[in-house]
Amino acid sequence: MKKSLFIAAILAFFLTSCGGPKIVGTWNVDRYVVDNQQGRTMNTTNAYQIKINKNGTGEKDINYAMFQTEFSDTQSFRWNMPSEDLITLTSSNSTNSDLDKTWIIVSKKKDKQVWRSTDGKNTVQTLELSKN
DSSP, X not given: OHHHHHHHHHHHHHHHHTOSOTTOEXXXXXXXXXXXXXXXXXXXXXXXXXXXXXXSEEEEXXXXXXXXXXXXXXXXXXXXXXXXXXXXXXXXXXXXXXXXXXXXXXXXXXSEEEEEEEOSSSOEEEEEEEEO
């Protein structure tokens, strides 16, 4: 009896000590790909960082060039995970952001993740992230 209680206590400790999603932390945007599925693809590397806080907030510091046009997205956002493989980002102000949408987490590891989303038409966007 004591042995089974001890095992239950150890199991409960490990299950509760691993709390918080793997998503929390500062992530480097190693690669950002926009593919319009019609032969035109934009691929940028080292597009700065996304910081995801445990309390459902975060900060974007994204800078990249797409088709010879510079883009910058540096603002706070709210996030939630409606399921284990989905994350939704919503900017705190009303500015239009390419990252404000629901992303499918297609690969989730401790220090690397891949997210994909669409624009509701033909364009597929991919974020490759590594933990800072």
